[in-house]
Amino acid sequence: SSGINAEYGGLIGCIEKPLFELLSTLQDALARTVTSVGCIPHSTWRSFHNDRQNEPASGFIDGDLIERFLDLPRPEMGKVCTDLFYDFDGTGMKREGTVDDMIKLIEDLARIH
Numbered sequence: 001s002s003g004i005n006a007e008y009g010g011l012i013g014c015i016e017k018p019l020f021e022l023l024s025t026l027q028d029a030l031a032r033t034v035t036s037v038g039c040i041p042h043s044t045w046r047s048f049h050n051d052r053q054n055e056p057a058s059g060f061i062d063g064d065l066i067e068r069f070l071d072l073p074r075p076e077m078g079k080v081c082t083d084l085f086y087d088f089d090g091t092g093m094k095r096e097g098t099v100d101d102m103i104k105l106i107e108d109l110a111r112i113h
Contacts, residue, residue: 015061018094022086023061026069026102029080034068069106074099 069077077099084097
């Protein structure tokens with residue numbers, strides 16, 4: 001455990017562009033798939049609001065949403081994995097990710113924090 005209260009804390013880190021692009025695509029797919037509390041769209045939930053402006057969130061990965069992948073039924077995981085390309089094998093060649101690839105990646109990332 002990171003020692004950060006999950007409700008109020010977070011982890012800020014840098015990741016390489018290919019991993020960011022993969023996680024961003026996964027995040028978008030999950031936002032369309034996972035029902036949020038109160039049925040609030042993910043883009044609205046994570047956007048910035050104050051009295052003068054509303055700004056969409058950009059340039060970050062929502063780890064809570066990414067980890068919700070692990071709670072999906074396996075057939076739903078398969079649907080979400082469609083079109084997720086990454087160098088999962090470290091060979092320099094991108095390939096479409098499998099459910100097991102994504103589970104391993106997300107579990108490995110979750111261990112970091």
